[in-house]
Amino acid sequence: MKNIKRFRVLVMGRANAGKTTVLQRVCNSTEKPEIFDAKGNKIDGSVVQGTSARGYHNIENELMFQSNPGFVFHDSCGFEAGAAEEFDQMKDFVVNHAATPRVNERIHVIWFCIPMSESCRTVTAAELKFFNECDTGHVPVIVLLTKVDTLNLDAIEELEDQGWEIEGAQEKIVEKERELLEKWLAHIKHELGKCKFPPKGYVSLQKMHQESADCSALMQCTANVLNEEGLQRLLISTQQSSIALCVQYAVHE
Structure with missing residues (x-):
């Protein structure tokens, strides 16, 4: 475990799920990530964007931020269109990088983004296909509900339909937002x-x-x-988001 130098994350989800923004926040950055191929060669980001409308199109590419090079990210191209080839490429990547003997190439966790901006289709056939067919082995998958703030508009719409005067009803809006989030989270978990x-x-x-x-x-x-435990320590030492988390795990040492 001491030989593992960087914490590696596979980020998944539909196009426009807010994945890059999440990675920027995790790494305390406003910059676009630097992109490297599997051999460590830097790739011109403008070339990548120009050749694929869906962003960082090669799942093997490594995304890194100068603000926190301890994290390495892989971006899985959204496969919501149902393209079997894309799904198979993603599945092969997960299998290969979950159990590779080259410890510095292993992925440690998968973050699967589901945007709340499309609340009418929170769980699609693509998500069901992944969670029914992709055995990630010992690599855990966490579902990230992204773009949660867009529920604000849904909350206002519902309250207006119920006859509420929105002006001055901020507390009621916040309460309704929370209610909607809990409803969609329960639905996704189910x-x-x-x-x-x-x-x-x-x-x-x-x-x-x-x-x-x-x-x-x-x-x-x-x-x-x-x-x-070694991976936990690696994550805690790499992340810059929570001092409390560092303290918590230091106490457990």
Whole structure:
């Protein structure tokens, strides 16, 4: 475990699920990530964006931020269109990088993003296919509810339909937002809980559009699902989101 130098995360989810924003917040950065191929050669980001409308198209590419090079990310191209080839490539990557004898190439956790901006289809066929068919072995999967703040509009709409005067009803809006989030989270847990390989944890991420957004809940959940103490220590020492988390694990030493 001492030989593992970086904490490696596979980030999954639909296109426009807010994945890059989450990674920026985790690494305290506003910059786009630097991209490297599997051999460590730096790739021109503009070339990548120009050749794929869906962003970082090669799952083997490593995404890193100068602000925190202890994290390495892989971005799985969204496979919501049902392309079998993309799904198979992702599955092969997970299998190969979950059990590779080259410890510095292993992925340690999978963050699966589901955006609340599309609340009418929170669990799609693509999600069900992944959690029913992709055995990630000892690599835990956490579902990240992203773009939670878009539920604000849904909350206002529902309250207006109920006859509320929205002006001055901020507390009621916040309460309704919380209610909607709990409803959708319960729905997602119910649907994915029936799958063959259900997630190990769930985190809702709010205010990710703000540079000061708090990622400590994500770090806490990730630490909790890791099944090796050495990986927990690696994550705690790498993350910069939560001093409290560092203290908590230091006390357990």
